[in-house]
Amino acid sequence: xxxxxxxxxxxxxxxxxxxxxxxxxxxxxxxxxxxxxxxxxxxxxxxxxxxxxxxxxxxxxxxxxxxxxxxxxxxxxxxxxxxxxxxxxxxxxxxxxxxxxxxxxxxxxxxxxxxxxxxxxxxxxxxxxxxxxxxxxxxxxxxxxxxxxxxxxxxxxxxxxxxxxxxxxxxxxxxxxxxxxxxxxxxxxxxxxxxxxxxxxxxxxxxxxxxxxxxxxxxxxxxxxxxxxxxxxxxxxxxxxxxxxxxxxxxxxxxxxxxxxxxxxxxxxxxxxxxxxxxxxxxxxxxxxxxxxxxxxxxxxxxxxxxxxxxxxxxxxxxxxxxxxxxxxxxxxxxxxxxxxxxxxxxxxxxxxxxxxxxxxxxxxxxxxxxxxxxxxxxxxxxxxxxxxxxxxxxxxxxxxxxxxxxxxxxxxxxxxxxxxxxxxxxxxxxxxxxxxxxxxxxxxxxxxxxxxxxxxxxxxxxxxxxxxxxxxxxxxxxxxxxxxxxxxxxxxxxxxxxxxxxxxxxxxxxxxxxxxxxxxxxxxxxxxxxxxxxxxxxxxxxxxxxxxxxxxxxxxxxxxxxxxxxxxxxxxxxxxxxxxxxxxxxxxxxxxxxxxxxxxxxxxxxxxxxxxxxxxxxxxxxxxxxxxxxxxxxxx
Amino acid sequence: xxxxxxxxxxxxxxxxxxxxxxxxxxxxxxxxxxxxxxxxxxxxxxxxxxxxxxxxxxxxxxxxxxxxxxxxxxxxxxxxxxxxxxxxxxxxxxxxxxxxxxxxxxxxxxxxxxxxxxxxxxxxxxxxxxxxxxxxxxxxxxxxxxxxxxxxxxxxxxxxxxxxxxxxxxxxx
Numbered sequence: 001x002x003x004x005x006x007x008x009x010x011x012x013x014x015x016x017x018x019x020x021x022x023x024x025x026x027x028x029x030x031x032x033x034x035x036x037x038x039x040x041x042x043x044x045x046x047x048x049x050x051x052x053x054x055x056x057x058x059x060x061x062x063x064x065x066x067x068x069x070x071x072x073x074x075x076x077x078x079x080x081x082x083x084x085x086x087x088x089x090x091x092x093x094x095x096x097x098x099x100x101x102x103x104x105x106x107x108x109x110x111x112x113x114x115x116x117x118x119x120x121x122x123x124x125x126x127x128x129x130x131x132x133x134x135x136x137x138x139x140x141x142x143x144x145x146x147x148x149x150x151x152x153x154x155x156x157x158x159x160x161x162x163x164x165x166x167x168x169x170x171x172x173x174x175x176x177x178x179x180x181x182x183x184x185x186x187x188x189x190x191x192x193x194x195x196x197x198x199x200x201x202x203x204x205x206x207x208x209x210x211x212x213x214x215x216x217x218x219x220x221x222x223x224x225x226x227x228x229x230x231x232x233x234x235x236x237x238x239x240x241x242x243x244x245x246x247x248x249x250x251x252x253x254x255x256x257x258x259x260x261x262x263x264x265x266x267x268x269x270x271x272x273x274x275x276x277x278x279x280x281x282x283x284x285x286x287x288x289x290x291x292x293x294x295x296x297x298x299x300x301x302x303x304x305x306x307x308x309x310x311x312x313x314x315x316x317x318x319x320x321x322x323x324x325x326x327x328x329x330x331x332x333x334x335x336x337x338x339x340x341x342x343x344x345x346x347x348x349x350x351x352x353x354x355x356x357x358x359x360x361x362x363x364x365x366x367x368x369x370x371x372x373x374x375x376x377x378x379x380x381x382x383x384x385x386x387x388x389x390x391x392x393x394x395x396x397x398x399x400x401x402x403x404x405x406x407x408x409x410x411x412x413x414x415x416x417x418x419x420x421x422x423x424x425x426x427x428x429x430x431x432x433x434x435x436x437x438x439x440x441x442x443x444x445x446x447x448x449x450x451x452x453x454x455x456x457x458x459x460x461x462x463x464x465x466x467x468x469x470x471x472x473x474x475x476x477x478x479x480x481x482x483x484x485x486x487x488x489x490x491x492x493x494x495x496x497x498x499x500x501x502x503x504x505x506x507x508x509x510x511x512x513x514x515x516x517x518x519x520x521x522x523x524x525x526x527x528x529x530x531x532x533x534x535x536x537x538x539x540x541x542x543x544x545x546x547x548x549x550x551x552x553x554x555x556x557x558x559x560x561x562x563x564x565x566x567x568x569x570x571x572x573x574x575x576x577x578x579x580x581x582x583x584x585x586x587x588x589x590x591x592x593x594x595x596x597x598x599x600x601x602x603x604x605x606x607x608x609x610x611x612x613x614x615x616x617x618x619x620x621x622x623x624x625x626x627x628x629x630x631x632x633x634x635x636x637x
Numbered sequence: 638x639x640x641x642x643x644x645x646x647x648x649x650x651x652x653x654x655x656x657x658x659x660x661x662x663x664x665x666x667x668x669x670x671x672x673x674x675x676x677x678x679x680x681x682x683x684x685x686x687x688x689x690x691x692x693x694x695x696x697x698x699x700x701x702x703x704x705x706x707x708x709x710x711x712x713x714x715x716x717x718x719x720x721x722x723x724x725x726x727x728x729x730x731x732x733x734x735x736x737x738x739x740x741x742x743x744x745x746x747x748x749x750x751x752x753x754x755x756x757x758x759x760x761x762x763x764x765x766x767x768x769x770x771x772x773x774x775x776x777x778x779x780x781x782x783x784x785x786x787x788x789x790x791x792x793x794x795x796x797x798x799x800x801x802x803x804x805x806x807x808x809x810x
Contacts, residue, residue: 365758369751370793370800402707415755416789420802421707428798467708468799 008548014245019132034252037292039307042078044088048550049490049532050295050581052232053284055100061284061293063302064096064109067550071099072105076291088114089126092428093520095482095500098140098150098185102162105622108147109406110137113482115502129164135437135457139185139232148186148194153437153457155180157196157207170194173437175368178205178213181394182375182395185243186583187253197242200374200394202227206255217257219443222247229343231281236289243283243294246343250283252296257388270418270572270598271299278594281336292526298579298597325599326615327380337406339601340582341595345373347390349403351420352586353469356612357410358493363401363418364390371399371420378582380444381453382466389451392442398453399423400468405493424468428456433458433473443497447489454484454496459496461487467503469502476507478514486536486583488544491502493559495544497533504533504546510634516561518546537583540606545591546581554580554593556610567608572598574610652654695742695773697733705737706794706803711746712737713803724785730777731770734794742773747795748803750777752788785810 048068056062056073060081063072072259086109092349098110106121115141116131130137135153142148144202146168148159155173160166168169183198188194192209202229203218219226228246235241239260240253249264267276282295292305326348329340337350337357347364350357360540373591374394381388386404391397398466402419427438435458443454450471451464476496494507502520507513520530531550538544540560551577552570554577555563568577578597584589589606600615647762697703697714705712715732722728734746748767753760765779792803 370749370791370802371753400708416787416806419707419804420791422799422801426800467710550650 004176004357007412015166034241034319035289035292035307036252036261036308037250037303037305038263039442041291041304043273043303044072044074044078044302045081045128045273045299045301046333047072047299047300047302047637049300049498050282051097051297051300052099052282052295053295054099054107054283055286055293056107057103057105058437061302061304062099062101062107062113062242063295066096066112066297068489069093069096070568071096074302076286078304084120086111086118088118089128093500093502094118097138100140100142100147102142108140108142110140110149112138114189115153117147124365127164128538129160130158133158133167138183141185141187143188144192147335148188150183150186150196152182152184153440155183157183157186157194159194159398168211169605170211171196171213172174174542175201177216178207180205184230185232186309187235187240189240189477191204191271193255194235195240197230197233199229199245203254204230204233204240206240206257208217215255215257217253224251227251232283232295234283234285236285241283241285241292243280245279245281248279250280250292258475261605267299269484273299273301273303275303275305277303301442311486316529326584326601327595327596327599328390329376329593330582330584330601331379331381331388332584332592334383334587336381336405337380337584337592338388338403338585339381339391340376340379342375342377345376347376347379347388347401348416349388351405353411357603359413360411361403361417362413368395370423371401372400377442377446380479387466389444389446391441391444391453393442393456396427396438396440397423397425398441398444398451398464398468408633419504422468424464424470426462429458429462429470436550443484445487445489449464450489452487452489452494454481454487456481457482459484476512476513476514478505478507478517479503485534485581488536488538490538490542495536495538497546499532499534499549500530501528504536504557504561506559515561518557518561518563532603534581535583535594537585539591540585540589545583545585547577547583549579549581552577552580553599554583554591556608565605565608574605575602575608576614577602655692687768688789695772696740697735697742699740699756701733702805704760704792704803704805705791706801709737710801711735711743711803713748713791713794715805722780722782722807722809724782727779727781730780731774732777733774734790744773745796748775748777749793749795749800750780751791751793752780752782752783753791754788755787756787757784782807 042220048065050063050603051066053061053063069086071410073081089095093111094111096109097112100108101633109118115134116128119127134151136148137151138524146159151158157170159168171178176328180198183196184199185197187592196205203216206215227244231245232243239439242251242252244485248266249262252260252264264277264426267278280294283295284293290316294303312413324337328342331338339348345363345364348362349360351360363374373392376390376392378391388401400421401419430438437457439455441453442456445452453462463471463474465471484496486497488495492509494509496505504518505514533546534549535547536544544557554567556565558564567574577595580593581596582594587630589610591604595603603612701713701714702715703712712735713732718729734743737762750765763781765777768776770776788807790805793800
């Protein structure tokens with residue numbers, strides 16, 4: 001009898017085992033049972049995209065707020081002690097990510113905008129290190145006189161002497177033992193072993209201080225011991241805690257790689273907290289492990305947990321639903337809408353002929369094989385909607401999927417509709433074009449028979465034809481792109497949103513010159529201020545719509561990037577947005593807005609009036625699914 | 638400029654052609670033959686081209702089943718052994734890759750093979766082995782469809798940085 005998939009899933013926890021024999025890690029003395037932190041103590045709301053935290057020697061929790069370009073200093077009861085604005089030496093905004101507190105009271109902050117580490121001394125002195133060495137740094141930790149940085153862009157961890165000199169390397173880019181796809185955080189235990197969490201693989205790897213690989217705990221899935229985009233790691237009391245973001249939990253392992261427990265219950269109701277978790281991305285364990293703080297960027301909050309008891313949490317047996325939610329890219333064309341769910345990963349195709357979108361099929365599977373995806377973040381549709389192009393920065397790949405439909409045929413679900421047509425491995429450009437690292441295609445746009453692919457690694461665009469053949473490279477002038485999250489090509493202009501530069505630019509298509517720029521500046525205020533622009537869609541009148549994740553607003557700008565109109569604000573009502581990301585305009589002029597925070601898509605008329613909503617969360621109307629066999633009759637169920 | 642041409646120019650100049658045809662780390666294993674190196678004039682210099690011995694083109698056998706890739710660039714001619722694929726029984730494939738409209742085997746193209754059940758969102762529980770044969774074909778061993786239902790068999794043709802897919806649907810009971 002063939003083994004059904006459900007059987008394989010049930011067996012997964014039994015099949016899982018650390019992939020390296022842990023003989024080198026035998027413990028010399030028994031270790032006390034690690035705390036479970038099942039006791040919710042407090043929460044701090046109203047932060048601006050908190051992404052990481054660390055405990056300060058004064059007993060305060062230091063939280064990096066990336067949208068706010070600042071540090072929040074929180075008391076253990078969740079109240080705010082103070083805030084520290086983060087600026088570079090020239091007074092510009094930084095994009096803080098990882099944070100760590102040193103014994104002397106100074107604070108290390110990873111600045112992703114400039115790819116370096118800032119050290120803020122108590123007296124306000126600012127020094128930096130790691131410039132021109134790091135690419136897309138993320139987590140940071142300090143131990144035994146050295147600073148360890150997850151150098152994500154290079155696929156490695158670097159450790160520096162505390163003055164920034166003498167870097168050492170742990171791991172390198174790739175897939176396999178001791179290799180990293182996207183190392184996002186690092187921690188060092190008392191024995192000097194270096195623990196690295198790789199969100200892309202996903203896995204946790206342990207290295208000896210000299211760089212020898214000792215252990216890997218790996219595997220994707222919802223079962224305990226497996227991970228779904230793990231995002232932070234901490235070591236305390238002889239145990240390793242991993243923040244398992246997309247499974248909404250924290251897992252605790254021994255240093256031999258054995259699972260001790262998993263803790264966390266998925267929040268389902270809007271902004272549900274008080275112990276319920278929603279995409280926890282950062283973890284900070286207080287000295288002595290008496291308390292832990294979990295950072296939740298999706299909810300703009302930090303939750304504090306205590307307790308040290310071993311009773312199993314009665315809520316742990318709740319069934320976990322790790323189904324992906326809409327996030328990031330969206331594209332529309334010829335009665336077709338494609339929305340991405342990177343955490344699945346998944347791409348969903350909807351029919352737009354009815355008054356609300358109807359799901360026809362979904363495609364993409366997790367993995368590196370052809371037709372697979374690791375982190376699909378952007379999608380473009382050919383004008384006739386025959387091909388959907390998916391950009392996956394972690395695989396350095398653009399995939400073209402045939403999704404051509406007969407719009408005269410009855411509407412029905414069709415799992416066989418998507419067919420992989422072609423894919424291009426952009427990593428080939430690393431050698432061919434002489435760029436230092438494999439491209440990370442992050443935004444794509446279709447224009448006049450050409451596919452424009454914005455590459456955050458090389459800060460330029462690659463122009464491909466419909467069959468993904470390379471036509472040319474396109475180099476923008478002006479500031480180098482840091483984090484291009486949206487690109488659009490209209491006539492002789494190229495629009496780009498550079499998220500971590502907090503800028504929107506219009507370039508001349510001919511020579512790449514910057515024609516107009518809208519950039520957030522320190523102190524700039526008012527309703528038109530952009531804090532974290534993410535998505536962009538041409539509005540059809542020479543201007544464009546811009547989504548600002550931080551303020552939850554949509555701004556309509558004219559061709560010169562002058563703000564004409566501002567819509568929305570944060571919330572989950574109609575024409576309110578939580579962390580809006582992808583935007584697109586369909587043939588009928590409607591604007592579609594993907595909200596990461598609400599896991600939904602809102603449809604607005606061209607004048608900004610509310611029309612419809614669909615999504616995966618409970619408080620949203622689910623999109624109707626077409627019947628499997630029986631076609632809909634004129635759109636009426 | 639196509640990926641193939643761009644890659645060829647770089648690899649020829651760098652003298653890396655055989656090395657660069659390795660599958661990247663962690664990518665699906667497939668067989669790719671090294672492309673013949675063509676002399677390239679550096680910085681506009683005129684060089685005397687040495688005589689190149691041209692091997693006779695290999696042709697795909699006639700009478701095989703064939704399927705075009707999804708964008709119509711290539712055609713995959715294939716046969717299975719045994720001729721009828723049955724559920725739960727191992728089988729082998731032999732495949733030849735030509736350009737659409739031609740019977741000449743593309744000597745530098747590579748092939749990987751996979752299969753899925755789209756209704757069930759899973760594929761095979763085996764990893765087939767693909768090896769290039771002396772006649773220019775590919776031998777695919779270790780295939781087995783373990784469940785009844787519709788299977789989509791994928792032939793992924795590799796050319797430089799591009800992969801283009803051909804697929805065949807089979808219904809097994």
